[in-house]
Amino acid sequence: xxxxxxxxxxxxxxxxxxxxxxxxxxxxxxxxxxxxxxxxxxxxxxxxxxxxxxxxxxxxxxxxxxxxxxxxxxxxxxxxxxxxxxxxxxxxxxxxxxxxxxxxxxxxxxxxxxxxxxxxxxxxxxxxxxxxxxxxxxxxxxxxxxxxxxxxxxxxxxxxxxxxxxxxxxxxxxxxxxxxxxxxxxxxxxxxxxxxxxxxxxxxxxxxxxxxxxxxxxxxxxxxxxxxxxxxxxxxxxxxxxxxxxxxxxxxxxxxxxxxxxxxxxxxxxxxxxxxxxxxxxxxxxxxxxxxxxxxxxxxxxxxxxxxxxxxxxxxxxxxxxxxxxxxxxxxxxxxxxxxxxxxxxxxxxxxxxxxxxxxxxxxxxxxxxxxxxxxxxxxxxxxxxxxxxxxxxxxxxxxxxxxxxxxxxxxxxxxxxxxxxxxxxxxxxxxxxxxxxxxxxxxxxxxxxxxxxxxxxxxxxxxxxxxxxxxx
Numbered sequence: 029x030x031x032x033x034x035x036x037x038x039x040x041x042x043x044x045x046x047x048x049x050x051x052x053x054x055x056x057x058x059x060x061x062x063x064x065x066x067x068x069x070x071x072x073x074x075x076x077x078x079x080x081x082x083x084x085x086x087x088x089x090x091x092x093x094x095x096x097x098x099x100x101x102x103x104x105x106x107x108x109x110x111x112x113x114x115x116x117x118x119x120x121x122x123x124x125x126x127x128x129x130x131x132x133x134x135x136x137x138x139x140x141x142x143x144x145x146x147x148x149x150x151x152x153x154x155x156x157x158x159x160x161x162x163x164x165x166x167x168x169x170x171x172x173x174x175x176x177x178x179x180x181x182x183x184x185x186x187x188x189x190x191x192x193x194x195x196x197x198x199x200x201x202x203x204x205x206x207x208x209x210x211x212x213x214x215x216x217x218x219x220x221x222x223x224x225x226x227x228x229x230x231x232x233x234x235x236x237x238x239x240x241x242x243x244x245x246x247x248x249x250x251x252x253x254x255x256x257x258x259x260x261x262x263x264x265x266x267x268x269x270x271x272x273x274x275x276x277x278x279x280x281x282x283x284x285x286x287x288x289x290x291x292x293x294x295x296x297x298x299x300x301x302x303x304x305x306x307x308x309x310x311x312x313x314x315x316x317x318x319x320x321x322x323x324x325x326x327x328x329x330x331x332x333x334x335x336x337x338x339x340x341x342x343x344x345x346x347x348x349x350x351x352x353x354x355x356x357x358x359x360x361x362x363x364x365x366x367x368x369x370x371x372x373x374x375x376x377x378x379x380x381x382x383x384x385x386x387x388x389x390x391x392x393x394x395x396x397x398x399x400x401x402x403x404x405x406x407x408x409x410x411x412x413x414x415x416x417x418x419x420x421x422x423x424x425x426x427x428x429x430x431x432x433x434x435x436x437x438x439x440x441x442x443x444x445x446x447x448x449x450x451x452x453x454x455x456x457x458x459x460x461x462x463x464x465x466x467x468x469x470x471x472x473x474x475x476x477x478x479x480x481x482x483x484x485x486x487x488x489x490x491x492x493x494x495x496x497x498x499x500x501x
Contacts, residue, residue, distance in 0.1 A: 032081045032482075035074065039066035039082070044089055049482035051088040059089055060176040068127050068170035072163055073432060080483040083166040087217070087480045090169045090181075096477030097165060097217035098180030100146065101265035103472045104305040104349035107373065108342075112468045116367035116460040119146040119184060119352075121378035122168070123157050124385050124427040125434045128442060130171035132449035138177055139454070140463035143470070146220060146374070148184035151209060153378075158428030160492055161185075161216035169217075179466065180473045184220035184265075185213045186376065190246060192227040203246065207253050212492060214257050217477075219264050222308065222352075223250045226269035236285035240270065244289040252298050259478050263302055267352060267374075271310030277334050278309040280341050287346050306373050307342050308352040311335045330363060336370035349373040358383075364459035377456070382424060384452065385434070388445040393433060397426040404429075 032046040043058035044051050053059070071082035090096050106112050122129050130147060137143060147168045149159060159167075165183055172181050188209055194202040210221060228242035247268050258264045270286045271278035287307070294303050311334040330353075339350035350373030356363075358380050367375055386394060398419055405422040413421075427434065437445070457463055 032085070033078050035078055036067070036070055036081050036085060039063065039070055040085065044085065044092075046085070046482075049485045051085055051092070053089055053092040056093050059093065059173045061174075064170055064174040065127075068167060068174075069435070071166040071170065072127075072435065077483070079163070083162055084480055084482055086166045086170045086173070087477065090173055091477040091479065093173070094178045094476070095169060095172050096180060097169065097183050097219055098473050098475070098477075099219035099262055099265045100144075100180075100182045100473065101220075101263045101302075101305050102474070103144065103469055104265060104373065105347070106468070106472045107349040108305075108347050110343075112472070113461060113465060114368045114371055115144050115462055115465050116372045117144050117146060117374040118456055118460055118462065119148045119186065119374055119376045120381070121149060121153060121186060121376065122147050122164075123149075123153055123378065123382050123424065124431075125437065125445070126157075126159065126164070126167050127171050127174075127435065128446060129381065129385075129449060130168050131175055132446055132453055134172050134175040134177040135450060136453035136457050137462070137466075138175060140457050141466045142457050142462035142464065143179055144462055144465035144468070145457070146182040146184045148186040148220075148222075148376070150187040151185070151189055151206075152187065153424075154209075156425050156428050158431050161213040161218055165217040180469060182220055182265075183218050184222065185210070185218045186222050187224045188213075188221055188250075189224035190227050195228065203249065206250060210250070210254050211257055214254065214259075214264065219258070219262050220267075221254060221264055222267040222269070223247050223254075224269045224308070225250070226271060226308070229270070236281055237289055240282065240286045240289055243270065244268075244286050245293055247290055248293045248297060251294060251303060252301065255298070255301055261475055261478075265305045266303070267306045267308055268304045269308035269352075271308075277311050277331055278338060279334075280337055283307060283309065283338055283341055283351075284345070287342075291346070304348060306349045306352050307338070307346075308354060309335070309338050311338075311353060330359065330366075332366050332370050335367075335372050339371040339373060342373075343371070352376070355379075361455070361459075364456060367459075368461040375460070379424075381449070381452070382427075384448055385445065386423060388441060388448060390438065390441060393430075393437075397423065397430055400426050400429060 041063045042055050043063050044053045067082050070078045074082060149164050168183055188206055190206060191202055225243045225246040228246060229239055231239055233239045251266055254264050270282050294301055311331045335351055342348040342350050350371050352374040353372055354376040356375040356377055401422050405425050408422050409418045
């Protein structure tokens, strides 16, 4: 694999040339045309050689025109100091029809002059959507280029989570698996990672420090590892977590116990090392929402006072950007304007967009996907589940097996879905105060993409991490 395949050269057309392992953009405007659609498809559905070269070409084309994968760390530190607007950064889990979904996000950012948003994928989602980190980075950057977006693109590993059962059985392999995933992700261009060791909180202990000890000690171990593999000039934005989503609401005392223990342990083991930029908490949501028998979502009583208090302490006492709320995409529309008012740093949005995708699918395709679920996920059905509840809870598992069909939906379906996504992202970006953040992002997020060696020319060979499909938004 020493030269770019002819299929990629044809796909790039007049946009770029490749010679001696170097890509030169010859017509940047062509990157925002259907030419990019073909390159993106090669990056996902080509043979192994085509995938490798297409992913490299997307990265290098972005680097050439100023569209690059970046860390939001410095922006978040500035937010913690009160130097940037009271934006709540939406972290959007792009699961199905990934390219078209991401295009809608970038269109919305351009329309409102907003750049403070994150595209993310969780450890579990990587498995069941069949999107390894290298593919995910390529698709997100290709979508940005297709829309003519310029500037830093924030790509995040969400819920790089320790599985509590596996950890209890044998801690070493489970921590190693998360480190392996972090290596794969950072090598691919994920420069934002949510370390989720909240599964290790043990409420049976009598003190808060003891309850949080495994949480903060393993989080420090993972912090040190990520810092050891981050590229030169990049400070990966790292998030910690004190309350697993769907459990009891977090308290200020729990946040203090975790952060004091984390900072004390990090300083003892790696004096002066940069720590976290944010802290995820629980304030009343659950992943995907609570599904009623008719398939509708139950109302959620979100505790905004808890979020406000936790965000204030995170900023004022620990210098973080604030608190992060997971599982927010199925909240009612009137909830979202509260997040900037309470200084919530970031919210995670996943299932709501998956719901929109399924709502817009052709009936025949949806029926085919549901038939697959009946044949392949029947063991996940709980006693008493209605069909609506069963399909709602399991249908994320069909996104990977049907990835190709979701990428190649009928034109009319794609157009209808694009309109729906544009409207939803416009609403969310307005309510979360994302509009107008491009200037602040440019001010604090400096640098440019690292050069990526062409395939076969000395790039790192990173083994894919083990699949894990147990957690997620």
